[in-house]
Amino acid sequence: MIETRNVYINKLIAVTSAYSDLSFAKLYEHLRTIDVGSIGQSMSQLVQQRIAEIEKEKGELSVDNAQDFLEAFELIFGWANNLATDTPQAWGMSTPIPSVLFAGTVPMYDLLEQTLSPVIDQRAHLFCRDVIHTDKIMYELVLDRLYGIPMTATPYIFEYIGEEEVTKYLKLEVDFSFVTVRPKTVLPTLDFSCVNNREMLDEANVQPLLQSIHLDNFIFEGFSMLRFTDATESFVLDSIQDMILNFNTYTRNEFVHSLLDKIKSVLGKQDVNCSLFPVLYLNGMPILKEGVAKSYLLFNEYIGGNIDNIEEYVLRYLESPFILSYNIHPDFDTKLEYFRAKIEALDVSSYVCFPLKHQEELVGFLELYTKEESTLSPSILTRLSPLFPVLIQLGYDLRLKFKNRLDTVILQNYTALQPAVQWRFNQAAAKYLKDYENTHESLPLERISFSNVYPLYGGVDIKDSTKLRNIAFRKDNKLHLDRLRSLMKYLPEGLFPDLAALKSFKRKMDKVDTWLATDRKVERMHDITAFFQEEVATFILTLSWLDDELDRQIKIYAESLGITYYQDAFEESLKQVNTLIAGNINKLNEFVQERFPSYFEKFRTDGIEYDFYIGQSITPSMVFNPTILRTFRRQQLVSMAQISQQVDRLQDSLPIAMNTTQLIFVHPTAIDISFRRDERRFDVEGGYNIRYQMIKKRIDKVLIRGTDERLVQPGKIAVVVQGEAEVSILIEDLLSVADMGLIKPDIEELELEELQGVSGLHALRVDVIL
Structure with missing residues (x-):
């Protein structure tokens, strides 16, 4: 059903004061070119004749009298649908350079009443960023129609808030098939020297070419046809791919929110949450690594490599994963009691976990869940299926990024081979392998050196660290010596079997005490350590079984021997x-x-x-x-x-x-x-x-x-x-x-x-x- 009312669409495409007229001339010309005897030839003749009759009766088409041509617009709509492979639901006709929609379907007018916001930077389209949208369209038409330089039109993408407060995406395609472009005067000659021998064309190269074209010297006649089609799925796919390519430009929260919004758009559901995290394998063991999520649910306790206490049931699942679901559909929900119990403990109303596999290898998991009254439906499978390839790629890329970081840490911290110089070692190794293949002899490796490099040195030192270390050593050993003296007080008089050895040991204790008190550099550190580790241990053995209280004190002393409080x-x-x-x-x-x-x-x-x-x-x-x-x-x-x-x-x-x-x-x-x-x-x-x-x-x-x-x-x-x-x-x-x-x-x-x-x-x- 076609309506006729004028709606200014400059909120979609900026408008300049280009000279343009409405006309059916280009349409007539096209209809006359339909092959005789073809299926559409008869219908095309009827359309042409009837529109010509209406135009003869009503006068030339204009924005002001568009309502008189309703029958003609319906004929064009029907004819265009028969030729199209996909019947458009939101279709309309506008001025040659789109500024006013004067006829269209109800869905078209309904969409124009929405708050549509552009999501693609049209300033990057065509050549020059500082040329407004409509001028770019006009440049394209002039170059295409008059200079034989075909241009590829980029569709406009818009977003709006649809049902359930979910962001949806539309593609607006503008068909200029029935627009004629002609110069008011002599067609100017273009100077292509500015783009000669250029590997790439940028704004500075092409600007002189456009300066030869003055848009005011051209007339645009005919009408353009506009189509709105749902682009949610394709745009989300492209957006996620772009997010993957530019992953490092996002913070984690930005990436999470953007990814979740895209998934909500595809599902058509606002109150859904998601998490996506990669699975890594180190030394043959799986490690669940932090990825992109607000929170992790089912495997949260194992995130970050905490697999020391991982349950065997989970390990077996990671070896052969499958979809886990809860409260989605009785025939689809997981029946395994182990996982069902874990999901029920998550405080969610519905839940699904998809394993993501890249070339038959598990690379991650996608969790989706709802809370409170909301639940997920079985349609989640069909709606998400187009996204799985890019989500799998995201899981794979996250795993690859971690592996690259792992390699960098190893190179920088555990080997002398750093990324900055690895190319030179690669070069030397490649030469070595080539020489070996030619001679089959083990030749000397090439000497690797770098000339004319500038050194930058810096040093941060702990002030008086040796002095502080010596003080700690003296304090710990003075404490041990004091404890040893306390122990000696419990030695019963006359019970020690070798008095000479006892006097000698006490003299050594006094000597160690003197070393600790006077030797600031602790040059006797080795002797002091040997005294406590060897001589004290031997002496203590001779005290055993002499007295019950002494034995108890020896046990207390022995427990303190390994303590180095100040050195620690x-x-x-x-x-x-x-x-x-x-x-x-x-x-x-x-x-x-x-x-x-x-x-x-x-x-x-x-x-x-x-x-x-x-x-x-x-x-x-x-x-x-x-x-x-x-x-x-x-x-x-x-x-x-x-x-x-x-x-x-x-x-x-x-x-x-x-x-x-x-x-x-x-x-x-x-x-x-x-x-x-x-x-x-x-x-x-x-x-x-x-x-x-x-x-x-x-x-x-x-x-x-x-x-x-x-x-x-x-x-x-x-x-x-x-x-x-x-x-x-x-x-x-x-x-x-x-x-x-x-x-x-x-x-x-x-x-x-x-x-x-x-x-x-x-x-x-x-x-x-x-």
Whole structure:
């Protein structure tokens, strides 16, 4: 049923003041081209004749008299439906460049009354982003009809809130088959030189081409036909695929909400919840990994690899999974009591769990469930079936991302082979295999080295860590000695069989007491440890069975022998501080790798030292600009300041208070490094390059010239540089970090004492704002 009323549709497609007329001329021309004798030829003739009669009777078609042509519109509608493979339900006719819908079906008008919002960025359509929608349509028509450059029309996608408050998607297709384009004057010649020899066309390339076309010089006649079709399923599929491709651009919550909204649209149900999580296999055992969900239900207790106590029933299910359902349909619901009981305990009104398989291998699960009065229906199977391929791909991609992260962790933390240099090892290994295939002999492996790389060194040390460790050692052993003296008080007079041995043991106790009281460096640490582990143990054996109360006290003493309270507190504090330092250094590494992949290594002492090696030879696929080093060194300063601040905030929670010193060494020139197979790591090579290693190993204990003060101090960042050329640049960088509120703007410029074989060292030092 066709209606005639004028509805402005510029809310869908922006409109310009293009010159256009309504006309049936292009339709007549098309109808006359129908092959004689074809099935549609007779009907086409009738349509043409009757529309011509109406036009002769009513005059030329216009927006104002459209209601007089209702019969003609119904003929066109019927004729178009007979030719179409799929009968449109929402169909209409509009001006040549769509601005006014003057005839259409009831569903078409009903949809135009909805609040339709575009969901595809039409500005990216055709050539230029700054050309409005309608101008782009007109450019397409001009290029297609007058210059023989066919263009592919992109359908418009809109969303609206349908029944049950669920978002639905529509596709609006505009058919310009019956639109004629003609120039008002001579057709201008286009200059195609701007797109000659171009691999890709972008806006800048095509803009000169469009400048030759002035849309005001063209007339658009005829009418366009509009069709709305439901695009929910196809749009959701495309959207989820796009989400998968751009997974890293989403936060987890954003991805969850977007995925859930898409599933709700397909199901036509608002009050449904979902979770999707991958299944990984490590060493042959399944691990259920966090994926995309608001909450996990049936397998929540096993998420994150907690499979130590996984029930055998669940393991068997993971080996051969099937659909689990509850309260959907009696014939479909799961009958197994084990799973039915677990689902009933979830406090849901209906539930279904779909296993997702990629090439017959389980990659994840999709859970859907409702609560309260709402339930899922069996139609869920048919409605979701088109989505399963992309959901399976999502589960597979999530698993692949985890595996890649796993490999990266192993490469960065357990082997010397890092992603930034792996290409060079691959190259050497490929050459080795090729040579072996040609000669069938095991030839020496190629030496791997990188030349002209710039080193970045940083070190964070625990202030007085050796002193703190020695204090903890003395305290623990003094406590053991005091307990041993208390035990000796219970030795009955005259019962000990060897008095000489007893006197000798007491003299050794006094000597250990003296060592603990006077030896600040605990140089006798080995002797003290041996005394408690060997001599005390032997002596205690001689005391057994002498007296019941003594035996009871020996048992109490023995239980305390393995306790190292102060040393444990030291190690726990050291662990917390080093974990904090390592986390910040890892963030610095991520910062560097994202901008220019480089070789990175760190060394654990009482604190952490690290080296970056950055240069063209390590990453030949990118153009190396030495100015990026300044960005990295500035970030080093930021990282050091944040470490100092965070360690300061950590003090109250540490068993033993610890402070850190922060040191950076700026080596202004490039060096060479090579891979040492014996140590499975990179090292510098050549006399001049070794000088870099020598300097960085000595500067942590260097003194300020003319004083007894060490350069490195808690709450400060020290930057050492050889030569004066870099000093002014470093001062600028320090002041920029000061503007961030991390350090104080007062910069100390210091001269350092000469180290053996090293002279001309300068230093800058700043206070961190704690």
